[in-house]
Amino acid sequence: VKSLHAALAVVAVLLAAAAGAADILSPRESVPARAPRSTAFISAPDLAERIMRRDVALRVFDVRPAEAYARFHIPTAAHAEAADLAATTLAPPAAVVLYGDDRKALADAVRAVGSKRGVEVRVLREGLSEWLGRVHEPRLAVDPTPAERAEFERAAPMSRFFGGVPLAGVPRADVPTGYWTGAPRSEELLAAAALESVASIRRRGC
Amino acid sequence: VRARGSEALAVTPLTETGWLDPSGALVAAVAIGFGFGWCLERGGLGSAPKLAGQFYLTDLTVFKVMFSALVTAMIGAYWLDRLGLLALDLVYLPETFALPQAVGGALFGIGFLVAGLCPGTSCVAAATGRRDGFGVVIGMLIGVALFNATFSWLEPLYSATNWGAVRLTDLVGVPAGVGVASVTALALAGFAVAGRLERRPR
Numbered sequence: 001v002k003s004l005h006a007a008l009a010v011v012a013v014l015l016a017a018a019a020g021a022a023d024i025l026s027p028r029e030s031v032p033a034r035a036p037r038s039t040a041f042i043s044a045p046d047l048a049e050r051i052m053r054r055d056v057a058l059r060v061f062d063v064r065p066a067e068a069y070a071r072f073h074i075p076t077a078a079h080a081e082a083a084d085l086a087a088t089t090l091a092p093p094a095a096v097v098l099y100g101d102d103r104k105a106l107a108d109a110v111r112a113v114g115s116k117r118g119v120e121v122r123v124l125r126e127g128l129s130e131w132l133g134r135v136h137e138p139r140l141a142v143d144p145t146p147a148e149r150a151e152f153e154r155a156a157p158m159s160r161f162f163g164g165v166p167l168a169g170v171p172r173a174d175v176p177t178g179y180w181t182g183a184p185r186s187e188e189l190l191a192a193a194a195l196e197s198v199a200s201i202r203r204r205g206c
Numbered sequence: 207v208r209a210r211g212s213e214a215l216a217v218t219p220l221t222e223t224g225w226l227d228p229s230g231a232l233v234a235a236v237a238i239g240f241g242f243g244w245c246l247e248r249g250g251l252g253s254a255p256k257l258a259g260q261f262y263l264t265d266l267t268v269f270k271v272m273f274s275a276l277v278t279a280m281i282g283a284y285w286l287d288r289l290g291l292l293a294l295d296l297v298y299l300p301e302t303f304a305l306p307q308a309v310g311g312a313l314f315g316i317g318f319l320v321a322g323l324c325p326g327t328s329c330v331a332a333a334t335g336r337r338d339g340f341g342v343v344i345g346m347l348i349g350v351a352l353f354n355a356t357f358s359w360l361e362p363l364y365s366a367t368n369w370g371a372v373r374l375t376d377l378v379g380v381p382a383g384v385g386v387a388s389v390t391a392l393a394l395a396g397f398a399v400a401g402r403l404e405r406r407p408r
Contacts, residue, residue, distance in 0.1 A: 012277060012281060012394075015281045016281060016387045019284050019288075019386040020381075020383045020387030021383070023381035023382060023384055104293070
């Protein structure tokens, strides 16, 4: 055991000395610490409500790739990358809402906007998939619970406002799910669900 | 300068890069928790007399185990980041609240000495059927309830002296690698001193 400890100590010394030497001989750009505050979220219905009442402080940014933005985006949203956001002037008080389907891009964007004074940043938690499922294309199952019916009745006017089609009486399997139904999904599933919904909306021809 | 290519390579932290969804992260947390508890128990850290020996300088196992874990994680995180396998800027760094953390640390130390166990080791002790472990876990839960009940009164202290997310190397103004080398040297010196203290005649 003693020889194992000695060997591990030697490995630790070598790696630590190499770390010191590496940073002195080949200095790296200091990586900023991750923003300490936890991410603040906004739900899709709350975002829709703010867009509908033309909240002047609200700025919505889509941080997905430009092609995805061009296919479909939330009304009033502008396309931006983290570097663009860092350079964008946002007059306080501004309420920025970000959405995307890549956590790293979102984290970079939150950091870029969060460093500005007087700017409140929120993230649409499940991105476009949540927007489509809860606002643009809400679905009510054939056997709804009272809570589901209430959410659908709240979403239907919003859906029509944004040019969507709310549908009632659909099979339960066709009802969109996400964190709001207690079933948060991975990025891949969210992106795939959003892509499928966008494709069906485009087929419909708006 | 951090290479752009290395960003694309980074696969960890798994939850931030999308390799692990929230439910997978919960499963991983339970597995890691069990692994951590098993390692603590196997390291003998479920025994209150062993832990209390830390304060009397007779048994410095806690110091050695914890400092070894810290150095291992530090060297691993540094090199994984350097090799582009870990996006260190995505790892959550808790904020430093100097005064409340100093007060909390002192309170923690007193509780540790009185009980002979800390929160993690008390769970390990309880899981292995030690009654003192159960006692400490219950005391801890009562403490949590008291903290919540008196939070409005404690809040000014709780939020005082917010230094933000700072790192030791940023405060000292040295590169991360130099910090890694220095802390490792400190650990090895500490282990040597700990060994001498444990071996001294009593």
